Amino acid sequence: MGIIVTSDKRIILPGDPRAEGWGFTRERWEGSYLFADEGRILCSALHARPEGAGHFRTLLKGMEASGHRVAVPCPMPKMVAILQHCCPIQMTQHTYEECDVRAMMRRDYVMVE
Numbered sequence: 336m337g338i339i340v341t342s343d344k345r346i347i348l349p350g351d352p353r354a355e356g357w358g359f360t361r362e363r364w365e366g367s368y369l370f371a372d373e374g375r376i377l378c379s380a381l382h383a384r385p386e387g388a389g390h391f392r393t394l395l396k397g398m399e400a401s402g403h404r405v406a407v408p409c410p411m412p413k414m415v416a417i418l419q420h421c422c423p424i425q426m427t428q429h430t431y432e433e434c435d436v437r438a439m440m441r442r443d444y445v446m447v448e
Contacts, residue, residue: 357397
């Protein structure tokens, strides 16, 4: 996986101070980023290393504990299983930048279109 370089302030890369306490570190995440938008964090480009070590669950719990709303657009099947196990979530249809996608999020969240 390559290194991501961006000046977009909405992009949160592993090791970013905004992600302190979430476990979103360079050691745990490779070629990954989060997207902060409209009061929520979108988890769409994630690659944990090693896989299956609980890093995704730790990330979800950390983001929610710090008061962020979390959405996972187009989740992979493995992510769906983790989301269903660790938080009350539902699949919903939303528009992100003019594209309709399915996103998993907590039932009590209201998406701002």
